[in-house]
């Protein structure tokens with residue numbers, strides 16, 4: 001630790017507002033869930049400059065929806081021009097062609113988008129306020145620009161059987177990494193735990209199916225299977 005002058009990684013929630021109100025959201029984000037003391041533009045840009053000056057290597061923006069923050073692009077520009085790598089976790093609704101062009105121009109390191117079902121009905125029942133088609137469209141736009149997006153899949157009792165089909169769709173569409181793992185018992189997910197959490201044996205079966213699907217597919221992409229808090233890699237595709 002003594003060799004480092006600054007943290008390597010910083011997680012930043014620009015806002016707790018989100019167009020979505022997902023049943024398993026560990027942050028309890030939603031359209032009316034902004035915090036009263038969220039940073040304004042001047043404060044956010046000041047922190048961005050401090051991050052650059054201190055030499056933090058990597059900043060991850062997560063939910064609430066970072067792209068809904070009016071000064072998100074100013075923050076991104078400040079950080080990337082200062083040499084900081086950025087990861088975004090987003091529902092993809094705001095990633096149209098123009099936004100993807102901007103992310104490509106700033107050489108964004110990682111974009112993660114959630115897809116929680118093999119069809120719109122399943123995805124949108126778990127993620128009201130998000131969109132199945134827009135999520136895939138954003139993944140396609142990013143992949144088409146060589147940005148190698150990542151897909152996040154959260155298993156619940158409503159969708160655990162969809163893990164392998166979503167994995168296979170991701171592989172076919174240029175997604176770099178499939179990230180999954182047991183739902184975290186936090187926030188809205190904790191309150192809905194009894195009706196939402198999948199059984200351990202169903203999750204174990206899904207992991208076996210993912211491993212088999214990973215072994216059957218050839219290529220450079222990865223599948224990551226998070227266990228509780230710690231990401232673990234499954235075999236390469």
Ligand code: SF4
Pocket residue numbers: 018019020021022024025026027028029030062063064065090091127130
């Ligand atoms: S899109 Fe993400 S931040 Fe928004 S409600 Fe869903 S899980 Fe929470």
